[in-house]
Each structure stands twice: as C-alpha cells, then as structure tokens.
Amino acid sequence: MDRAPRPPGGEPGVTHQPGRPDQSMTLLREVVERPLDPGYAAAAQRRAEGRAPALPWWRKGIVVVLAAALGLGAVWAARELRAPTDGAGDARALLLSQVSDGAARGQQLRADNAALVEQIDRLQEESLRGTDPEFLERVQLLTLNAGSARVRGPGLRITLDDSRDAQAGEPGADLGRVQDLDLQVLANALWSAGAEAVAINGHRLSGLSAIRSAGPAILVDLAPLARPYVVEAVGEPGDMQARLTRSTGGAHLGTLRESFGISVSIEETEELVLPGTTARTLRHAEPLEGHTEREDG
Structure with a gap:
C-alpha cells in the first residue's frame, strides 16, 4: 500500500497555521x-468628551462633610494619643x-556622717592628748x-x-561626656605623679x-557628682x-580635648583644703597577729 507523506502534527490535506508563542498566557x-x-475606559472616554453625568450638589456636599469629619x-485621635493621661x-x-526626697535624704545623711566623724576625731584627740601624746601623733x-x-x-x-x-543634648554626642573611666585614669595619674591627697568635687x-557610673551619672563612694568635675590634688x-x-x-x-571636645583646664594653686573621707570601715582586711608588738619592740 502506497503511503503518501503527511504534514507533521496533523491529518493529511489539513493546513495548520502557526500559533502565537504566548497563546497559553491569555x-x-x-x-x-x-x-x-x-x-473604566468607557467612563474616561465619556468624561473626555464631556458626556459624563454631573454629580448632584447633595452628593458633593456629603463628600465634603465626610472628608471634614x-x-x-x-x-x-492624634492629640489624644500624644497627650499624657492624668x-x-x-x-x-x-x-x-521620691527621687528628689531620696537625694536630699542621702545628702543629709552624708552631712550627718561627716559631723559624727569630726566629733569622734575631736573626742579621740582630747582623750589621748593628756594620756599618750606619742600614740596620738601616730x-x-x-x-x-x-x-x-x-x-x-x-x-x-x-x-x-x-x-x-x-551639653546642648545634640544627638550622637554621648562620647563628648566625661565618663567614670576618665576620672579613674586622671586620679591614678595624679597618684603616680606624686599627689599626697586627691579629691573629686569635694569627695576625698x-x-x-x-x-563608678550608674547610667549617665558618675559616683564617688556612691555619692553622685555633677558637672563640671573638679579634681584637686595636694602636692608640689x-x-x-x-x-x-x-x-x-x-x-x-x-x-x-582634641578628639571629643571635652573641656580640660589645669591650674596651679598655692593652697588647697581637702576634707577627710568618711569611708573608714575595712570589709576584708584584718591586722596580722603580733604585728603591733614587733613594731613596738
């Protein structure tokens, strides 16, 4: 049986038109x-041709009232959210x-403690002056x-x-604040330079x-300091x-001074008066047994 060639993909004698490549993505x-x-296209065309029906005045009024409301x-709502509640x-x-009362009470307690320390020193001196002046001198x-x-x-x-x-509270200016580390470095440097007594803002x-620090505040013996920070050192x-x-x-x-803009001033003075510290309680150190007898001997 003689087989006539058929067009690919269809029946013999049927002509196939090529389809669009994107025929499946209608x-x-x-x-x-x-x-x-x-x-929408028809409505836009009517408006362009001036054939669109005009809105009645009462509908325009309702739109304006709703927008204003x-x-x-x-x-x-914004004002209510931003305003603090009672x-x-x-x-x-x-x-x-409470913070103000606590700070005032702490200041009063420190003043009372200093007064009691002065009273103890005075009574001690009076009791030892007549009985043992050498021990008083020691x-x-x-x-x-x-x-x-x-x-x-x-x-x-x-x-x-x-x-x-x-000082102005500019954003990103936290590095321009004096920190507890700065005062620690300065105090240690003064001791190494020959200082005989050091005080910071009157705290010996x-x-x-x-x-140390507690948040942005700097503390010396748990007493908060206020800027400027005045460091006084007695010595030559x-x-x-x-x-x-x-x-x-x-x-x-x-x-x-150069990198962070912190103000630093150094002044020589002929006379400084530094108070005594009230931190005298030893928590861990204890005297060696017999140490006093060997020194006396």
Whole structure:
C-alpha cells in the first residue's frame, strides 16, 4: 500500500497555521495589553468628551462633610494619643518627688556622717592628748595617710567638663561626656605623679574609694557628682604637672580635648583644703597577729 507523506502534527490535506508563542498566557496578555477595565475606559472616554453625568450638589456636599469629619477625627485621635493621661502624669510626678526626697535624704545623711566623724576625731584627740601624746601623733599620721584627716597645701586643680554638643543634648554626642573611666585614669595619674591627697568635687579619695557610673551619672563612694568635675590634688604643683604631662594620664587628657571636645583646664594653686573621707570601715582586711608588738619592740 502506497503511503503518501503527511504534514507533521496533523491529518493529511489539513493546513495548520502557526500559533502565537504566548497563546497559553491569555490572562497575562490581557493584563499587559489592556490594563484598564473596559468599563473604566468607557467612563474616561465619556468624561473626555464631556458626556459624563454631573454629580448632584447633595452628593458633593456629603463628600465634603465626610472628608471634614475624617480629618477632624484623625486630628483628635492624634492629640489624644500624644497627650499624657492624668494617671501617667501623676505617676511621673510621684517618682520625681521620691527621687528628689531620696537625694536630699542621702545628702543629709552624708552631712550627718561627716559631723559624727569630726566629733569622734575631736573626742579621740582630747582623750589621748593628756594620756599618750606619742600614740596620738601616730594615730594622726595614720589617719593622714589613710585619707581620713583634712589636709592643706599647694597643688593642682584640674577641671573637666562635657563638650558643647553634649551639653546642648545634640544627638550622637554621648562620647563628648566625661565618663567614670576618665576620672579613674586622671586620679591614678595624679597618684603616680606624686599627689599626697586627691579629691573629686569635694569627695576625698582613699584606698577604699570607688569611682563608678550608674547610667549617665558618675559616683564617688556612691555619692553622685555633677558637672563640671573638679579634681584637686595636694602636692608640689610644678613636679606634679610635669609628671602628669609625660604620663599616660596626660595623653588621655589630650585625647579628650582634641578628639571629643571635652573641656580640660589645669591650674596651679598655692593652697588647697581637702576634707577627710568618711569611708573608714575595712570589709576584708584584718591586722596580722603580733604585728603591733614587733613594731613596738
């Protein structure tokens, strides 16, 4: 049987037209080629030709009234959300009053403690002056070395203050604030430079003193400090300033001034009066047995 050749993909004698490559994507073609719905297109054409029906005045009025009501409602809601409620304001006022009362009570307790320490020293001196003056002299020397006695003498007064941006509260100016580390470095540098007594904002430093931070506040022996920070050191002013300049503490002060804008001023003074510290309680150290007898012998 003779087989006539057939066109590929169909019956003999049937002509096949080539289809579109995107024939199976009818929906996508409609979206791309005709993005506007026919109804919207007809309405737009009527408006362009001036044949669109005009809205009645009462419908326009309703639209205006609804828009004004929505705007007023949005403004009222925003004001209500931003305005603090009475309960929040009362709670904040109560917390502020408690903080103020606590700070005042702490200041009063520190003043009472200082007065009691002075009274104890006076009574101790009166009791030992007539009975054992040599022992009294030794006690006075020990209290002087421990930082418990008031001292007077020449020295340096170094003042640190926050940068102008930090004082103005500019964003990103936190590095321009004096930190507890800065005061620690300066105090250690002054001790190494030959200082015999050091105080920060009137708080005497001793072997038991701690300089630390609590949030943005700097504390010395748990007492908060306020800027500017005045560091006073008793000793020979010229030698101390020369040694401080050559030390890492002097380099740290230069970095604070040049890189962070912190104000640093150093002043030599002929007479400084530093109070004694009230931190005298040893928590861990105990005297060795027989140490006093060997010294006396």
